[in-house]
Amino acid sequence: MPKVLLNGKFVEEQDAKISPMDRGFLFGDGIxxxxxxxxxxxxxxxxxxxxxxxxxxxxxxxxRADLDEWQDNISQLLKQFDSPDMGIYIHISRGADIKRFHAYPDNISPTVFAYAFNIAPSQILDREKARSFSVTSAQDLRWQRCHIKSTSLLGNVMHFQQGQDAGTDEVILYNDKKEITEAAACNVFIVKDDVIYTPPLDNQKLPGITRRIILDALEKAGGFDVREQIVPLSALNDCDELWITSSSKEIGPVTKIDGRVLGDGKPGPMWLAAQQAYNAYKFLC
Structure with a gap:
């Protein structure tokens, strides 16, 4: 069985023990x-x-995460596996106190945990064979600090389950102004008339790393018209392409929205060009 990292030590998964008084368990108090x-x-x-x-x-x-230390940690986690496609999960909670109390305690050490897991391969650059996704839409009912990648994910989990119950892969969320925010576990891009739109970052949205890499990659590649601006919910009705983006999905082309087939039901040509640009840049940042 592969080992996991817990508080600076690599241990067997079944031997990784965390106190029930850990604030990550009690409050979701972590990143x-x-x-x-x-x-x-x-x-x-x-x-x-x-x-x-x-x-x-x-x-x-x-x-504070140190780059050199985490490069070494990740290398040790990865070398346990033969699979070329892996994800690394890092979880840092405030740590364990001697009592349950809402205020931040003093003089406790953070709990630092990480492990490796299999992920899907990088997207196939083929409109006929690429992984595509279906989505539904719903009003965003989460808290108002979504820019923090907190372990308190119940709101996201409930929205994601909403999509699962509807038989879809994700849920596109919108605020009370009928403006798209993001998805339950992804950022969102829309393509209309060869222009790529994505909502600007604010407290309603996680600053996705894949989103950031895509924007940088498209700028570096040149020839793309990309605009960070408010995207109304109504844009889902007549967009040419819709993408959901995350570390595990890369640029995920959506081919069905609220039961309606988008375009010809295949990932679009702008998706293919964007994914190519992303692939060329993703290891350079």
């Missing part, structure tokens, strides 16, 4: 990251660690 790795190479490691450190700072957990 996490999921880092995709292809051919043993992490994608966007510096960006993931920077976002994690920002989140830790925002909620006052006294831990």
């Amino acid at each position: 996490y990251e999921v880092i995709p790795c292809y051919a043993q190479k992490p994608v966007g490691l510096k960006l993931h660690l920077a976002r994690m450190n920002n989140g830790l700072s925002e909620i006052g957990i006294r831990y």
Whole structure:
């Protein structure tokens, strides 16, 4: 059985013990990251660690992820597997106190946990064979600090289950102004008349690392008209393409929205061009 990392030590999974008084368990008081790795190479490691450190700072957990240390940790987790396509999950909670109390306690050490798991291969650059996704839409009922990648994910979980119950892969969320925010576990891009739109970042949206890499990759490749601006829910009715993006999905082309087939039911040509640009850039950041 592969080993996991817990508080600086690599241990057998069944021997990894965390106190029930840990605030990650009691309050969801922590930050996490999921880092995709292809051919043993992490994608966007510096960006993931920077976002994690920002989140830790925002909620006052006294831990700072060191790039060299985590490069070594990830390498040791990955070398246990023959599979070229793996994800790394990192979870840092505030730690365990001697009592359950809402206020942040002093003088406790963060709990640091990480493990490796299999993920789907990188997208096939073929409109006939690429993985595609179906989505439904729903009003965003989560808390108002979605820019923090907190382990308190019940709101996201409930929305994601809403999509599962509807027989879809994801849920596109919108606020009370009928503006698209993001999906339960992804960021969102829309294509209309060869223009790529994505909602601007604010407290309603997680600053996705894959989203960031895509924007940088498209700018570096040139020839793409990309606009970060408010996207109304009504845009789902007449868009040419819709993408959901995340570390595990890369650029996920959507072919069905609320039961309606989008376009010809295949990933679109702009998706193919964008995924090619992403592939060319993803290990450079």
